Amino acid sequence: MVRNISSAIENAQAEGLIMTPEQAQKIGQDWIDKFSLNLGWKGFSLSRIYALPSNDGAHVENSGNYISTGIYLVEYERFLDEIPVARDILPNSEIEGDLLQLYIDDSGLLRIDGVCRSYIEHGSASINISLEEALIILEENMDYVNAFPDDERNGFVIREVGLCWRLTPTLTQDNWDYHAVMEVRPAWRFASEICRNQTNVFVMYIDAETGEILE
Numbered sequence: 001m002v003r004n005i006s007s008a009i010e011n012a013q014a015e016g017l018i019m020t021p022e023q024a025q026k027i028g029q030d031w032i033d034k035f036s037l038n039l040g041w042k043g044f045s046l047s048r049i050y051a052l053p054s055n056d057g058a059h060v061e062n063s064g065n066y067i068s069t070g071i072y073l074v075e076y077e078r079f080l081d082e083i084p085v086a087r088d089i090l091p092n093s094e095i096e097g098d099l100l101q102l103y104i105d106d107s108g109l110l111r112i113d114g115v116c117r118s119y120i121e122h123g124s125a126s127i128n129i130s131l132e133e134a135l136i137i138l139e140e141n142m143d144y145v146n147a148f149p150d151d152e153r154n155g156f157v158i159r160e161v162g163l164c165w166r167l168t169p170t171l172t173q174d175n176w177d178y179h180a181v182m183e184v185r186p187a188w189r190f191a192s193e194i195c196r197n198q199t200n201v202f203v204m205y206i207d208a209e210t211g212e213i214l215e
Helices: 021-039 131-144
Strands: 044-052 071-080 099-105 108-114 160-169 182-191 203-207
Touching: 021 044, 021 071, 021 099, 021 108, 044 099, 131 182, 131 203, 160 203
Parallel strands: none
Antiparallel strands: 044 071, 071 099, 099 108, 160 182, 182 203
């Protein structure tokens, strides 16, 4: 299948499928419930459901197993103590938040991608930076974010503001466990939308305890 996420449409009917977005969401939730019960994957909550476009498969090597119809992508994000774990993948960064992506069509679940970490509580964090203070830090540092609007726009519109957990590595990049061993830090997130390693999306994290800009 061609996972053309950049052309995905939220809450739309997938081309060539009988299944509705609501039915795909029900199938996705059934699997999430099974993962929680049987594997202990706790804290995942529905984020968004997309319809991925169909593709004629002209450039697919193994066309015999190719799915040419549209596909549903049902995404679940992770919550810790009712606060989401940030899922953006920023440009020039390989940090990936806990996210489960379920690909579904009329036959059922096709594929699941994602990360599910286990967390151990070692201490607590205080929210020392208010939202008003974070807005000041945002204004002072927004020009340094690695994000550039499309040609037809003069800037970004911040549509998503909230408190989240931002994963930060505790090991050096040459360590095999770099992507696995991280700590969660409370952060204010300012974003134009979810970033999937795009430079045409604005995202900034401000540590809610220290005021530091997080990658």
